[in-house]
Amino acid sequence: MLKRKKVKPITLGDVTIIDDSKLRKAITAASLGNAMEWFDFGVYGFVAYALGKVFFPDANPSVQMIAALGTFSVPFLIRPLGGLFFGMLGDKYGRQKILSITIIIMSISTFCIGLIPSYATIGIWAPILLLLCKMAQGFSVGGEYTGASIFVAEYSPDRKRGFMGSWLDFGSIAGFVLGAGLVVLISTIVGENNFLEWGWRLPFFLALPLGIIGLYLRHALEETPAFQQHVEKMEQGDRQGLQDGPKVSFKEIATKHWRSLLVCVGMVISTNVTYYMLLTYMPSYLSHNLHYSEDHGVLIIIAIMVGMLFVQPIIGMLSDRFGRRPFILVGSVLLFLCAIPAFIMINSDVVALIFAGLLLLAVILNCFIGVMASSLPAMFPTHIRYSALASAFNISVLVAGLTPTLAAWLVEYTQDLMMPAYYLMVIAVIGLMTGITMKETANQPLKGATPAASDIQEAKEILREHHDNIEHKIEDIDAEIEALQEKRTRLVDQHPRINE
Structure with missing residues (x-):
C-alpha cells in the first residue's frame, strides 16, 4: 500500500502580501520598457514611406513601402531565438536581471537606426545595416514583453492581476502615441523635404535617453515574490537544484504543457495580428492605398490610440471581476462580425466614417490586449514560466509580425481594398477557438506560487x-x-x- 504524502495546509502566513510601493515601481519599470519597444514600432510604421525612399530609392512607391514594411517583419524571425535565450536565463537567474539586459540592447539598436547613412551615401550597406539593427531589436524584444508581463503578474495581487497587467499594454499604446506624435511634430516643424533628408532620424535618437531611464528603474527593483519563493524552495533541497537552474527542455514543456502552449499561441496571434493591422499597417494603407493625406491619417490614428489608453485599464479591471475568457470570446466574435463593416467605413473617404471604422477596430483590440498580459503568465508554473511563455509567444509573433507585409502584398496583388478585413476574419476564428478552450485564471494564484493579496484583510x-x-x-x-x-x-x- 502506497504511503500517503502529508500535505501542509495553507495558512495565513503562506499568503504573500504585496507591497504597494514595490508594485507601482514594478509596473512603471516594466511598462516603460514596453513603451520603448512600441515607440520604435510606432515610429517605424509612421515613417515607413520615408524609410522606403531613403533605403530603397530605386524601387517604385509600392515596392518601397512593401520593402520597408518587410524590414519591419524580418526581425520577427529572430524573436524566437531571443525568446529561447532570454527565457532560459530568466528562469535561471531571475526576471529583473534579464529585463535590464533587454532594455539596453533595445535602446542601443533603435538609436543606431538614426545613425545609418542613406542608400545614396553608402549604397547597399544602408538597407543591410537597417536590417542588422532591426534583427538586434528582434533578439532583445524576444525576451522583453514576456519578461515584463511575467514581472508584473508575479508582483500583482491575485484579485488585481488583470488591472495591473493592463498597464503593460497601456505602455505599449503610450509608446505608439509618443512615436507617432513625434513623427507628426517633427514633420510639421521641418517640412516634408527636410524630414526625408534628416528629420526621420530624430525620433530614433530619443530611444537612448528612454532606455537609460528604463534601465535605472529596472536595476533598482527587487526580484519578484514568486521567483524568490522558487529560489527558496531550491535552496531547501528542491529536486531542481539551485546551481544549474531548472533543467527543463522545450520538448518536455511541449509534452506536459501542450494545451497551455496552444492557447498561448492562439491568443498572441489573434491579439498581435489585430494590433499590427490597426497600428502599424493602417497609416500606410490610408496614405498609399486610399491616397489620404499622410498628416490627417496619422492624426486620426493618434486620436484612436489616445482613446484606447482610457479603455485599456477599464478592460483589465473588469476582467478581474468577470474573468479573462469573456473578453477573448466577445472580442473574437466582434472582430468576425465587424471587420467588413469597419473597412467599408474606412474606405468611404468620409472623415467621420474613417474615424468610426478605426475606432470600432480599436475597441475590439482593447478586448484582447486588456487581458493578455494577465492571462499568459498564469498558464505556466514558476520554474518554466519565462522559457515556456517566451518560446510560445515569439513563435506566435513570428506569424503575426508578417501582417503589415502580407496585408500590403495582398492588397497590391488582388487590387482588393477589403483584403485586410478578410484577413482579420480568419484571425477572429482563431481567437474564438482560443477563448473556448482556455481555462479561466482570474482571481487565482499563479501556478507554482502561493496566493498573493494587497493587504492582511484581503489575505x-x-x-x-x-x-x-x-x-x-x-x-x-x-x-x-x-x-x-x-x-x-x-x-x-x-x-x-x-x-x-
Missing part, C-alpha cells in the same frame, strides 16, 4: 475562500463516491457469486 478573505473551495471539492468527491458506491451495489446484485 484573510482569500484564505477563507480557499478553504471554502476545498470544502466544496470534498462535497463533490463525496457525492461521486456515493454514486460509485450505488453503482457498485447494483453490479454486485447482478452477480450471483459475489452476491452470496
